[in-house]
Amino acid sequence: MTTMTRLDELTGQYVVDAERSKIGFIGRHSMATRVHGHFGEFQGTAYLDGDEPSKSSARLTIVAKSLQTHDRRRDEHLRGKFLDTATHPVITFVSTKVEQTAQVTFTISGDLTIRGVTKPVTMDLELVGTEHDASGDLRVRFTGTVTIDRRDWGVNWNAATALFISEKVVLQFDVATIRRP
Numbered sequence: 001m002t003t004m005t006r007l008d009e010l011t012g013q014y015v016v017d018a019e020r021s022k023i024g025f026i027g028r029h030s031m032a033t034r035v036h037g038h039f040g041e042f043q044g045t046a047y048l049d050g051d052e053p054s055k056s057s058a059r060l061t062i063v064a065k066s067l068q069t070h071d072r073r074r075d076e077h078l079r080g081k082f083l084d085t086a087t088h089p090v091i092t093f094v095s096t097k098v099e100q101t102a103q104v105t106f107t108i109s110g111d112l113t114i115r116g117v118t119k120p121v122t123m124d125l126e127l128v129g130t131e132h133d134a135s136g137d138l139r140v141r142f143t144g145t146v147t148i149d150r151r152d153w154g155v156n157w158n159a160a161t162a163l164f165i166s167e168k169v170v171l172q173f174d175v176a177t178i179r180r181p
Contacts, residue, residue: 007050007100010130010140014177016044016060017139021175023062027150028166035074039091041066046177048140053100058108062091082155088115096120104128108144114153121146123173138179146171 024038041063049055065085069075079085095110104127112121123146130140149167150156 007053009050010048010138010179011050012048012138012179014046014048014140014179016042016046017176017178018042020139020141022172023060023175024172026170026172028168035069037067037069037075037078039063039066040068044175044177053098053106056095056098058093058095058098058110060093064089064091082150084115093121112148112153114155117153119152121148123171125173133178139176140179141176142173143175144173 018041021042022038023042024036027035027037039062042061044058044060046058047056064083065079067075067079067083067085069078083091090113092113093110095108097109099107101107101124106125106127107122108125109120109122111118123144125142125144128141128143130138133139147168147170150169151167155169
Protein backbone atom coordinates (compact mmCIF):
# COMPACT_ATOMS: atom_id res chain seq x y z
CA MET A 1 0.00 0.00 0.00
CA THR A 2 1.08 3.52 -0.59
CA THR A 3 0.06 6.49 1.49
CA MET A 4 -1.95 9.15 -0.30
CA THR A 5 -1.04 12.71 0.52
CA ARG A 6 -4.44 14.22 -0.33
CA LEU A 7 -7.02 13.34 2.27
CA ASP A 8 -9.85 14.82 0.20
CA GLU A 9 -9.50 11.82 -2.13
CA LEU A 10 -10.56 9.54 0.74
CA THR A 11 -13.96 11.06 1.55
CA GLY A 12 -16.73 8.45 1.65
CA GLN A 13 -18.46 5.61 3.45
CA TYR A 14 -16.36 2.55 4.32
CA VAL A 15 -16.82 -0.94 5.73
CA VAL A 16 -14.22 -2.89 7.66
CA ASP A 17 -12.61 -5.71 5.70
CA ALA A 18 -12.46 -8.29 8.49
CA GLU A 19 -10.35 -10.71 6.43
CA ARG A 20 -7.55 -8.15 6.13
CA SER A 21 -7.90 -6.60 9.59
CA LYS A 22 -6.79 -7.61 13.06
CA ILE A 23 -8.04 -6.48 16.45
CA GLY A 24 -5.79 -7.70 19.21
CA PHE A 25 -4.82 -7.18 22.81
CA ILE A 26 -1.85 -7.59 25.11
CA GLY A 27 -2.15 -8.18 28.84
CA ARG A 28 0.27 -9.25 31.53
CA HIS A 29 -0.12 -12.40 33.57
CA SER A 30 2.19 -12.26 36.57
CA MET A 31 5.15 -9.95 36.24
CA ALA A 32 6.98 -11.70 33.42
CA THR A 33 4.40 -13.15 31.04
CA ARG A 34 2.69 -11.18 28.30
CA VAL A 35 -0.49 -12.69 26.90
CA HIS A 36 -1.26 -11.81 23.27
CA GLY A 37 -4.68 -12.43 21.82
CA HIS A 38 -7.10 -11.28 19.18
CA PHE A 39 -10.75 -11.32 18.24
CA GLY A 40 -11.68 -13.38 15.20
CA GLU A 41 -15.11 -11.89 14.48
CA PHE A 42 -15.96 -8.22 14.12
CA GLN A 43 -17.57 -5.74 11.77
CA GLY A 44 -17.53 -2.01 11.42
CA THR A 45 -18.25 1.05 9.37
CA ALA A 46 -16.63 4.44 9.00
CA TYR A 47 -17.27 7.73 7.32
CA LEU A 48 -14.09 9.53 6.30
CA ASP A 49 -14.22 13.24 5.52
CA GLY A 50 -10.94 14.21 3.92
CA ASP A 51 -11.81 17.90 3.76
CA GLU A 52 -12.84 18.11 7.41
CA PRO A 53 -11.52 15.05 9.30
CA SER A 54 -13.41 16.21 12.41
CA LYS A 55 -16.61 15.19 10.60
CA SER A 56 -15.37 11.60 10.28
CA SER A 57 -16.84 8.80 12.38
CA ALA A 58 -16.48 5.09 13.09
CA ARG A 59 -18.45 2.21 14.60
CA LEU A 60 -17.05 -1.20 15.52
CA THR A 61 -18.76 -4.32 16.89
CA ILE A 62 -16.64 -7.22 18.14
CA VAL A 63 -18.03 -10.67 18.93
CA ALA A 64 -16.66 -11.18 22.45
CA LYS A 65 -16.67 -14.99 22.30
CA SER A 66 -14.33 -14.83 19.28
CA LEU A 67 -11.46 -14.03 21.69
CA GLN A 68 -8.42 -16.23 21.01
CA THR A 69 -5.07 -16.55 22.77
CA HIS A 70 -4.19 -20.00 21.37
CA ASP A 71 -4.79 -21.64 24.75
CA ARG A 72 -8.26 -23.25 24.85
CA ARG A 73 -8.53 -23.34 28.63
CA ARG A 74 -7.43 -19.71 29.05
CA ASP A 75 -9.77 -18.61 26.23
CA GLU A 76 -12.76 -20.28 27.90
CA HIS A 77 -11.81 -18.68 31.21
CA LEU A 78 -11.46 -15.21 29.68
CA ARG A 79 -14.73 -15.54 27.74
CA GLY A 80 -16.62 -16.78 30.81
CA LYS A 81 -15.20 -15.25 33.98
CA PHE A 82 -13.75 -12.04 32.58
CA LEU A 83 -15.92 -11.01 29.62
CA ASP A 84 -19.12 -12.91 30.56
CA THR A 85 -19.86 -13.45 26.88
CA ALA A 86 -23.10 -15.33 27.62
CA THR A 87 -24.60 -12.12 29.02
CA HIS A 88 -22.54 -9.59 27.03
CA PRO A 89 -21.97 -11.07 23.56
CA VAL A 90 -20.47 -7.97 21.94
CA ILE A 91 -17.91 -5.26 22.59
CA THR A 92 -18.65 -1.99 20.80
CA PHE A 93 -16.91 1.26 19.99
CA VAL A 94 -18.74 4.33 18.68
CA SER A 95 -16.68 7.41 17.88
CA THR A 96 -17.63 10.79 19.32
CA LYS A 97 -14.75 12.95 18.06
CA VAL A 98 -11.96 12.78 15.45
CA GLU A 99 -9.00 15.14 15.38
CA GLN A 100 -6.20 15.29 12.83
CA THR A 101 -2.89 15.65 14.68
CA ALA A 102 -0.48 15.52 11.70
CA GLN A 103 -0.62 14.74 8.00
CA VAL A 104 -1.58 11.06 8.48
CA THR A 105 -2.18 10.78 12.24
CA PHE A 106 -5.40 11.26 14.16
CA THR A 107 -6.88 10.87 17.61
CA ILE A 108 -10.27 9.28 17.78
CA SER A 109 -12.37 9.50 20.91
CA GLY A 110 -15.44 7.43 21.55
CA ASP A 111 -17.49 5.22 23.78
CA LEU A 112 -16.16 1.71 24.40
CA THR A 113 -18.68 -0.78 25.80
CA ILE A 114 -17.43 -3.97 27.45
CA ARG A 115 -19.61 -6.17 29.71
CA GLY A 116 -22.43 -3.66 29.33
CA VAL A 117 -20.31 -0.82 30.78
CA THR A 118 -19.65 2.19 28.55
CA LYS A 119 -16.62 4.41 29.15
CA PRO A 120 -14.88 7.03 27.00
CA VAL A 121 -11.52 6.22 25.41
CA THR A 122 -9.16 8.09 23.11
CA MET A 123 -6.74 6.34 20.79
CA ASP A 124 -4.09 7.40 18.35
CA LEU A 125 -4.55 6.24 14.77
CA GLU A 126 -2.25 6.39 11.80
CA LEU A 127 -3.30 6.21 8.18
CA VAL A 128 -0.71 3.73 6.94
CA GLY A 129 -1.79 3.29 3.36
CA THR A 130 -4.30 3.32 0.57
CA GLU A 131 -4.69 1.37 -2.64
CA HIS A 132 -7.17 0.46 -5.34
CA ASP A 133 -7.76 -3.29 -5.37
CA ALA A 134 -8.30 -5.50 -8.45
CA SER A 135 -12.00 -4.55 -8.46
CA GLY A 136 -11.14 -0.85 -8.43
CA ASP A 137 -12.39 -0.37 -4.87
CA LEU A 138 -10.44 2.03 -2.67
CA ARG A 139 -8.95 0.42 0.43
CA VAL A 140 -7.66 2.45 3.37
CA ARG A 141 -5.68 0.99 6.30
CA PHE A 142 -5.33 2.42 9.79
CA THR A 143 -3.33 1.21 12.78
CA GLY A 144 -3.67 2.31 16.36
CA THR A 145 -3.53 1.42 20.03
CA VAL A 146 -5.20 2.38 23.26
CA THR A 147 -4.36 1.27 26.80
CA ILE A 148 -7.32 0.66 29.08
CA ASP A 149 -7.76 -0.34 32.71
CA ARG A 150 -9.91 -3.48 32.47
CA ARG A 151 -11.34 -2.85 35.95
CA ASP A 152 -13.13 0.26 34.63
CA TRP A 153 -15.36 -2.13 32.64
CA GLY A 154 -15.72 -4.74 35.40
CA VAL A 155 -13.37 -7.15 33.63
CA ASN A 156 -12.23 -8.95 36.74
CA TRP A 157 -12.82 -12.34 38.25
CA ASN A 158 -11.86 -12.15 41.92
CA ALA A 159 -9.47 -10.44 44.34
CA ALA A 160 -6.57 -12.73 43.39
CA THR A 161 -6.97 -11.67 39.76
CA ALA A 162 -5.83 -8.17 40.65
CA LEU A 163 -2.62 -9.58 42.10
CA PHE A 164 -1.63 -11.82 39.19
CA ILE A 165 -3.06 -10.12 36.12
CA SER A 166 -2.24 -6.55 35.19
CA GLU A 167 -5.12 -4.12 35.19
CA LYS A 168 -3.72 -2.49 32.04
CA VAL A 169 -4.60 -4.01 28.67
CA VAL A 170 -3.34 -2.67 25.35
CA LEU A 171 -5.90 -2.88 22.54
CA GLN A 172 -4.34 -2.97 19.07
CA PHE A 173 -6.05 -2.16 15.80
CA ASP A 174 -4.83 -2.91 12.28
CA VAL A 175 -7.94 -2.17 10.27
CA ALA A 176 -8.43 -2.29 6.52
CA THR A 177 -11.53 -0.61 5.13
CA ILE A 178 -13.18 -0.60 1.71
CA ARG A 179 -14.98 2.44 0.33
CA ARG A 180 -18.58 1.85 -0.67
CA PRO A 181 -20.29 3.61 -3.57
